[in-house]
Amino acid sequence: MNPRRQRRLAAVGGIGVLIIGAVTLMLFALNDNIDLFYTPSEIVEGKDGVKPSVGQRLRIGGMVVPGSVSRDSDSLEVSFTLVDTGPAVTVRYAGILPDLFREGQGIVATGVLVDTKLIEAEEVLAKHDEEYMPPELAEKMKGIKHVNPNEGSNES
């Protein structure tokens, strides 16, 4: 390689290292803000020492505790409990739940923290995992009975 090319390669490499450094620092600084949601234990115990305050708008993401879903019989109101590994947080919501919503499912809800462990949600989104398998295999491996999201009720 002739010296001019070497110089250009070194310049490109140098700029590359600087940019990678700058972006890494930026992402570290923004780390908490890039997370889409708080987990229930972060809401109760705080995240990096900062607890979300009552009245704050936030997103929560966790698993729906089996047996915790209770529906109002005359309206669309529903309440359920979310957990990750620690304490649970209750979510109240009035509206149509996504098709994938069921007990044991990962859920992301946007709303206002009205009490230390209670969220009034205005949007509920379902999270699904990266595993794909035919229903027969799922039944064999996980003991999950296939629920076609296009038909049937959400109560499993």
Place this chain on the structure above:
Amino acid sequence: MWKWLHPYAKPERAYHLCHRLQPYLWWPGVLALLTGCIWGLAFAPQDYQQGDSFRIIYIHVPSAILSMSTYVAMAGAALVGIVWQWRTAFMAMIAMAPVGAVVTFIALFTGAAWGKPMWGTWWVWDARLTSELILMFLYLGVIALYGAFEDKQQAGKAAGVMALVGVVNIPVIHYSVEWWNTLHQGATISKFDKPSIAPEMLWPLLIALLGLALFIAAVSVMRMKNEIIRREYHRPWVKALAASSVGD
């Protein structure tokens, strides 16, 4: 070691290489893409959770993976162009940019169409979706910057620097689902672990991925040929080529 590559710095040699490669990329690409899509969309089993809706994976995942691969290829061409000052490398870069932008758009669009029925929303500003959107803006930026210069060698250099800088976004896209909590799920096949998908669903996905890769290469090679002809139309070899093709 790289000596064999040097002749292709000449546009004429690069053109003939592209011309020879084109059928080997185009026909297997179309065939594999059709096989993968028909197999995946019609014959693969339903998913236990998502039913038939999961089938959009056969378009979404190949386009999402290849939007990143195409970007890396484009940035590689930009590096060769900047360091070795090859005109053909910049031509390859600008040939790939619109193809990559369209593939990125397909990934974003199919992702939104998948997100609405499954997650319950078209769009959410999580790390994965946002970084993929930035990827599309990077492609558009490279195209726009290249188009803004009259002198195409200058244009190649400026757009090339932008393409190289944007490479930093690629690992961010890939690891976004691990570094931060997102609505988007983790990687299914592009990980060192065993893929988290049943084999009868995985095969059509891999075939569709291969097909789209070859298809993108074929379209890029065709665009590269056009770019060379456009830039070299006054050269004798292009005139000879035009004269011979009129005779056909």
